[in-house]
Amino acid sequence: MNRGSQRCPLAHAEWHYINATEMEAMQTQDWQLLEQQRATFRAEHQAGQVLAMFRAMREAPTFGYQINNYRHCLQSATLALRDGRDEETVVVSLLHDIGFVICPEMHAEFAAALLGAYISEANHWMLLHHPIFQNIHVHGHPDPAFDRHARERWRGHPHFEWTAEWVARYDQNALDPNYDCAPLEFFEPMVYRVFERAPQPKELKL
Secondary structure, X not given: OOOOOOOOOOOOOOOOXXXXXOHHHOOHHXXXXXXXXXXXXXXXXXXXXXXXXXXXXXXXXXXXXXOOHHHHHHHHHHHHHHOOOOHHHHHHHHHOOOOOOOOHHHHHHHXXXXXXXXXXXXXXHHHHHHHHHHHHHOOOOOOOOOOOOHHHHHOOOOOHHHHHHHHHHHOOOOOOOOOOOOOHHHHHHHHHHHHOOOOOOOOOOO
């Protein structure tokens, strides 16, 4: 058993550990130190850890689609890029399904929580609702309770048309094994720039 007897290394040699090992024991100076070091840590590591999580999908198998989730996301981002969309939308397209395998039932909320503080209200709303907006593109679903028109409950919402367009152009059709996608390395600087923005947290609500 790992007894946890050794400290993990600090991100910078000149940084300092706090001595407390539980929050109940932490003092004002501990919180001040953590906050001081946290900003730099996040700036240097947040986007990199997001991309590491994305790369973990690279060799994953598929349960029936002709491409896996890694290639679906790359295809979505490449479609948005070649359509002339702004950098934020390209990054949102790249990461929209990053939680599809590890958090399938709430993968939309997963992506919205991951990106929400750094993107527009329109793209945040789109991420939250994109699975429901896919329904209109599904034909012959065997479940009699499946509602192709479930998105209609939001008809008239300011972001309805954008979500419908994004799903139609960059999601439901991004399943082609012969599509020539840009590599992840092409998108990496864009991901870093989005996460370098000053965070503006948003509520996770449908």
